[in-house]
Amino acid sequence: MSLKPSLDPAYDILRSDDQPLSAIFNPKTVAVIGATDRPGSVGRTLLWNLISSPFGGTVFPINPKRRSVLGIRAYPSIREAPDQVDLAIIATPAASVPDLVKDCVEAGVKGAIVLSAGFKEIGPQGIELEQQIVEQLKRSPLRLIGPNCLGIMNPLTGLNATFASNMARPGNVGFISQSGALCTAVLDWSFQEHVGFSAFISIGSMLDVDWGDLIYYLGDDPRTKSIVIYMESIGNARSFLSAAREVALTKPIIVIKSGRTAAAAQAAASHTGTLAGQDAVLDAAFRRCGVLRVEHISELFDLAEVLAKQQQRPQGPRLAIITNAGGPGVLATDALINTGGSLAAIADETVAKLSEFLPPHWSYGNPIDILGDADPGRYAKTLEIVSQDPNSDGLLVVLTPQAMTDPTETAEHLKKHAQAATKPVLASWMGGAEVTHGETILNRASVATYRYPDAAARLFNFMWKYSYNLRGIYETPALLPESEFGHTDRAQVETIIEAAKATGRTLLTELESKQILSAYGIPTVESRFAETPEAAVAHAKALGYPVVLKLVSHTFVHKTDVGGVKLNLQNATAVKRAFADIQAAIAEKVGTDHFQGVTVQPMIDRAQGYEVIIGSSLDAQFGPVILFGTGGQLVEVFKDRAIALPPLNTTLARRLMEQTKIYEALQGVRGREPADLGELEMLLVRFSQLTLEQPWIKEIDINPLLVAEANSRYPLLALDARIALHPANTDTATIPKPAIRPYPAQYVSPWQLKDETAVTVRPIRPEDEPLLVQFHRTLSEESVYFRYFHLMTLNHRIAHERLTRICFVDYDREMALVVDHKDDSGNHQILGVGRLSKSHGTQAAEFAMLISDTYQKQGIGTKLLEQLVQVGRDEGLDYITAEILHENRAMQRVCEKVGFELKRTPDFVDAKIYLTGEGSE
Template sequence: MQNNLLECNDPAHDIWKGQRHPLDCIFHPRSVAVIGASEREGSVGRTLLWNLIRSPFGGTVFPVNPQRHSILGIKSYPDIANVPEVVDLVVIATPAATVPQVIRECVAVGVKGAIIVSAGFKEVGEAGAVLEREILTEARRGGMRIIGPNCLGLMNPLVGLNATFAGAIARAGNVAFISQSGALCTSILDWSLGENVGFSAFVSIGSMLDVGWGDLIEYLGDDPHTHSIVLYMESIGNAHAFLSAAREVAMDKPIIVLKVGHTEAAAKAAASHTGALTGSDEVLNAAFRRCGVLRVHTISDLFDMAEILAKQPRPKGNRLSIVTNAGGPGAIATDALISGGGTLSALAPETLTELDRILPAQWSHHNPIDILGDASCDRYAQTLEVVANDQNSDGLLVILTPQAMTDPTQTAEKLKAYSQLGKPILSSWMGGQEVAAGTQILNQANIPTFPYPDTAVRLFNYMWRYSYNLRGIYETPSLPADSDLFTPDRHLVEQILAKAIKSDRTLLTEHEAKQILAAYGFPTIATEIAKSDLEAVEIADRFGYPVVLKLHSEIITHKTDVGGVRLNLADAADVSRAFAQIKSKVNSIDPAAFLGVTVQPMFKMEGYELIFGSSLDPQFGAVMLFGTGGQLVEVFQDRSLALPPLNTTLARRMMEQTRIYQALQGIRGRKAINMAKLEQLLVNFSQLIVEQPQIREIDINPLLVSPEGMIALDARIMLHTKSSFADRPLPAIRPYPTKYVQHWESRKGDRLNIRPIRPEDEPLMVQFHQNLSEESVYLRYAHRVKLNKRIAHERLTRICFIDYDREMILVADHKTDAKNLQNSEHEILAVARLSKLHGTNEAEFALIVSDRYQNQGLGTELLTRLLEIGKEEKLEAIVGYILNSNYKMQSICRKLGFKLLPDAIEGRLKAIFNLNELCGLMEATVNGK
């Protein structure tokens, strides 16, 4: 049996050719109505209408105004119902109080897109917020999409659409610009016309009542005319939608954001270290890193980076080679480079030898490469030729200062040949009119040119950080050999949490917290509870001295603050005395807080104190913290933040952002700690956070690490109250969907694990493709696809590193020796994919089964599970495309309730499963299979 379908996101064919995206009615309308059109000079309504008719977009414009029969010589209509054609887009410029009724009337006649430029909504208070809720209710009822309110409008310069009240339409280009500030839009527009910068879209997004960042990033990501997306952001809105869309698009198109303002710290009054340290702006930076978005800090950088990334490749690292004809600018560039985290490349021996051959003896003999003030254009070109081939360099900066023997124009002409080196090349032609011609030559040759070298270096630092973050997202993480042998003891954790919740407690005891950590693979020190001094002595005698006593309380947050910790207790007398002191101190504060003490051996190990933490951000949900721990955690403030869940690559990237990271790898004769184990602990910690949403905040401080081992010495966990749990922000990134992990037994009796794919599966996917026959490949992709293309890292990352909100890929995972787990190897036997289609509530499925495992019922099982997932995800329909010759797949689809219809592309069928109509049939089929 050949259970194979076409590649579901294959760019070689357009599955939905001819079907309009919901936002097409806004960006590519066939007709536009201006509601609130006016003849009054200077009014918004008049400007909107005039802009639409003086920049013809190929559609019809209808003024709507009940007071006038014509406006600007065009017939006007009293309301949208009287417009003689179905209108794609309405632009609304009426008072805020009238807009809900206007939207209601538009929905009634089938309008699918609206731009609300009117102000006076939530920005003015609760009365405006009520109006917004009314508008959204009406829009949802009719499937209408809305940009705004309180916005400038939208331009599509490529087709001549100017649905704004700006003074002019933007030039056509390949940069999409989206802004929350209408005033900034007009400033950028004015600047762009002078600088000859062109746009594929120019959008004032306003208050984001409906269409938000995620919608526009997704739409423009699919637009072949858009090469990069730049954002001016004041608030992120739907964080989940933004991250999901940005992560999908960022690998293909740069997304560059200027985010202004610092929001109030997410956990300003939180009791934990983590809650006190995580602020929304830090979290936002972590979110941008996680989805591959580049954050810049000036408007000029916003557009400079769009230009650079369009002209030059991303660097593989942060090593820059600088070629200059003057020492001062080279030093300025070096300072800027090092300050921004970059490094000067170390010139390879063969590079130094070749430079000695071609340069005067007085050249600098190091990087920056000072080729002296009398450098000719040939000397520049010869130097660049040598340095470009140095494998120690990730990028080049060429600096020219106008000197008597230097020709800026001819030098630029010589450098044109080096515009595409496989690594970025930037230039700084310093000066005014004397270098203007050379600057123009370089820019036209796609070598970005800047008047000052520190500006160029700052942008290089942006470039390598951007590249670094993208690699971190799609770098295949390591998978520990014993990963299958470790499963968290979720049942124990749920019991502990349920007991605390039943007692209306929000603070777990240290003993309970350590039990939870141990359940998730953290090494902890043996700890027992003593309710009396005699019991404490008995436990201490059993453990052996010295020991530690800590307050056991369900109320007090930080034990050290109330004298609740006693260290290095050497004998029974010390233990009795410490017990009495802790009890006396706590009773003086709150007698109900003292429930005894915990006793544990005094742990002696030289090492580093780290902190693991998690707290909630109101926009992004749970946020992780890693850094230098101990009692001075707030003083050192050496920390990094990340959004869970993590894999080992992301865990390492999180650690790399801290100063303690270098020490952990071994310095001054000290051995390195087991970094792979520390990475895995961070992964386990992220798993704990996403799997146990009842936890509100958690600190592990300190986690003591050394070359000899790791151990969590103290932990603190706070839970949600019933009300805070109901109102908690959901995770910004959907975690691994463990609920779809299930076992299945084949007709041969083999036990398989059917589960969602994960990033660590890339090597298994390579092996899977190596074992496929040519026939299976043809039936899957409808053409012959060479193995090297199917197993290319760039392709497999798109399959293994998925957003579980956007698609679900199930793999059938088989262990070659299920009886001997230590020696078993994994193999993937089948892959099934369900991908949501942009702009719809539908998804496309595809699946392929390895040749030796066909005719075992696996294809039917996988497709059945995809249908069940589609039903749970509340999809309306699932479609697939099957070659006419794939009779077995057609049979499976018919059996499961699909309708098979002829497709527009010859040689294949379209299989459709309407989940709304056929859920009952699906259940009957599944139950009767």
């Protein structure tokens, strides 16, 4: 009903002139502050690079002590440059940089690169200089890369704004590095390997421009096909995840991260805190946003190449290997399985078809050894048949030079079938110069080639992991029952936490911990508190023997370590003895003051199920993290665990479980029926909600959670629980926030249409995809035309790939509100959708709106736009805009009613509202 088609989140490509970093990567005028003639200096090298590799713009040397530099007229300051400067590059001592940035701000410079070192890497003095720069940046829209960086190159235009000795080759890979030294090494390597770049960026200390800014920029750049990153620290985690999650769907992002073997995390009060090491959390973050992590620089660029070439993505881990020699097939198989893939089990019908023309001694299995005398025709026919096998997700063709082998002609025969395949095809042409021409043929046909088959197999697995990660992000989750969160008792949780804080405790008792879990619908074993042996006996009698006694203490974390658990107590005498033993053990170790009593619980037969652990701890950069894995007393020995970032939905919960070994057992082994994995998913989703809604909780352990067969009495039951809080004097502003913004429940509100129909206005959810399909069926051609400026078919509008982009909202960058109506039968229906999308790198946004034809003229458009404007104010936006068709007068009236200014242009009616200051951008 309102906006130009470019705002459709499924097809949004930002115009280059809207991108704030364009002034840095595509400047018309460049000022070099610190330009000099002195041989070997950064200022001279930088200026020489700019003028010796023409980029189509003008260069102004800035040096108050020289009239000219390298024969070019110099200027005393940037304020005296004869033209408006797009990009200023600063190569002067650190102490002078804050004042120079101030000059740039006052001169209206749009972008800056600070090459100078001597900032936070040298300590407090450098940090103070950085703060002075930040204060200047707050005064203007100027964006700054650095400090302490090599600079940037745009090989496609010829811009070399670095002090590196050579210019990178042009290509389609965007490269970002936190290490200037690694930049130069990669640059040298790229010449040998003929790797080209669309951008070559040294990011430095990320004082202003960070990973997220650059990922958005390269994502918007149509010439960049893949993004590769060398990372030392992640910086603003939310910015990185937000940008990567959006861009990775259309462009692969591959990261090599140093520091994998750094010292383990400090000891924590929970098993989760111990097991959730920093590097494991980083891996979880990468998976969550679809980023691939590799170990070696060669893999970084090989993977970028293969993902850019291969339009097909593997839908599973099963690889079929075609080879003319057994040894290379075995090498490929080992590499495949060791890195998480599997050999495809060739279907019987495929074996039968192959046997019709292959020699009698072929392998009759996978790897498919077609023998050393294989000619081009045999290779081509084998590939044609195997590519249609339903049991494989990809193919690897291996060729070793032998007497009957023709590498070049084989490549010619293969390329047609490889291009026609509906699954990825990789090739390994082994040998030297004799296979080079064949490799070239395959590469030109977009078939990635590798000299070694094990490397090809590993890269296939990376491709599968890429598909798997993206599927986990954008697979529509199950719609949760309305009752799922309806009975959460947040008031009880707050009471328990406040009572503990009031007494200075940071460790909740097991009973308190279980009460909090129960408040979020997580089933716990019944536990009764007893301060005396007599009370313990009374509880045991009521619960029924056998029972378990567990220590209640405000001091001890792990009860078993101090003899605080007594199992399988069959009668009153055993209960009294156990009570006395626990009390005596604590008294002997630390004194009776640390003994508050015991809990009495029914004895649950753990052999009837599997013990898993579910936990949460805080990461300094990513905030709450969730752990799932094999539980019990040996949890830290087995270390079978996986980590994820909340919030979780059912799909992400299943992905978390799939990464563990215990998951296979939960599906049913050795005659056991499977567990109710759907209910376990729901439990993880509720647990995720708990971790986000209760920021005073520092760590949680449910260990063990007993997971039994679906039809058992207790299919899911938390047998033990432990919760640690932040100290009561903690400043909540210092508690790490979630790296992924949770569902913004503050924007959920009830409302009534003009005809008094009750509805709910709320942010969109991934689970809404089926409702959006039905919504689009209610739209007329006019409504579609007014919204998209052209007619779009229903099949196009409701395609899964498109709706996932609309429903899976990054609430940090955009907000989509739906008007949700629940009919008398309990069925939900979406009546209207309004979307506010923030432009990359700015504090401005555009809005879009679409209302079901049946419910137009009911006030929905006005309500949604008012809500979106309020969201914009809450989120600190400067202004909101839209472009409206001239004939869409209804939308124009809605905009005027809400306070937008309208301006007619030859093509559209421009609507704009300022949120933080009238008439100023």
